[in-house]
Amino acid sequence: xxxxxxxxxxxxxxxxxxxxxxxxxxxxxxxxxxxxxxxxxxxxxxxxxxxxxxxxxxxxxxxxxxxxxxxxxxxxxxxxxxxxxxxxxxxxxxxxxxxxxxxxxxxxxxxxxxxxxxxxxxxxxxxxxxxxxxxxxxxxxxxxxxxxxxxxxxxxxxxxxxxxxxxxxxxxxxxxxxxxxxxxx
Numbered sequence: 001x002x003x004x005x006x007x008x009x010x011x012x013x014x015x016x017x018x019x020x021x022x023x024x025x026x027x028x029x030x031x032x033x034x035x036x037x038x039x040x041x042x043x044x045x046x047x048x049x050x051x052x053x054x055x056x057x058x059x060x061x062x063x064x065x066x067x068x069x070x071x072x073x074x075x076x077x078x079x080x081x082x083x084x085x086x087x088x089x090x091x092x093x094x095x096x097x098x099x100x101x102x103x104x105x106x107x108x109x110x111x112x113x114x115x116x117x118x119x120x121x122x123x124x125x126x127x128x129x130x131x132x133x134x135x136x137x138x139x140x141x142x143x144x145x146x147x148x149x150x151x152x153x154x155x156x157x158x159x160x161x162x163x164x165x166x167x168x169x170x171x172x173x174x175x176x177x178x179x180x181x182x183x184x185x
Contacts, residue, residue, distance in 0.1 A: 002145030011183040015088035028056040034079045092185035093133035099184045105177035131155040
């Protein structure tokens with residue numbers, strides 16, 4: 001996934017009420033439970049042999065290689081606290097909205113005589129629930145990084161640059177060259 005999708009995932013992880021299991025055997029047990037006892041399915045998800053998964057479950061292996069440890073933690077995060085994750089996303093999509101902090105290049109298509117040269121800006125902006133809902137929906141349906149950027153750009157355009165329709169009628173915003181994006185809801 002790209003920078004926008006990763007930022008949405010990190011924001012979702014911040015809503016967890018409990019940390020993920022710390023040890024590799026505990027993480028393996030969690031994944032096996034999620035896969036309804038299938039060590040073969042867990043092995044496929046992690047890209048290891050079924051026997052390796054079984055060794056972690058019996059305690060023969062306790063410390064995975066760095067690459068396996070990262071994949072293991074990522075897979076656990078994907079399935080960790082699904083109801084908490086869903087509740088937080090629903091709250092953001094219906095009531096609270098989402099806050100996006102970014103440093104990126106914003107360019108404009110505007111009326112003649114105005115500056116439309118793109119420049120790097122640091123913006124922290126609260127976007128209404130409608131934009132949060134669109135971002136979550138797009139991410140869940142497998143939208144591309146560019147589609148997620150377009151939704152965020154539209155939100156910045158309407159809320160930040162057009163001041164909710166009070167100025168800059170006809171302004172179109174381009175959201176490019178993202179240095180970083182952090183989201184919170």
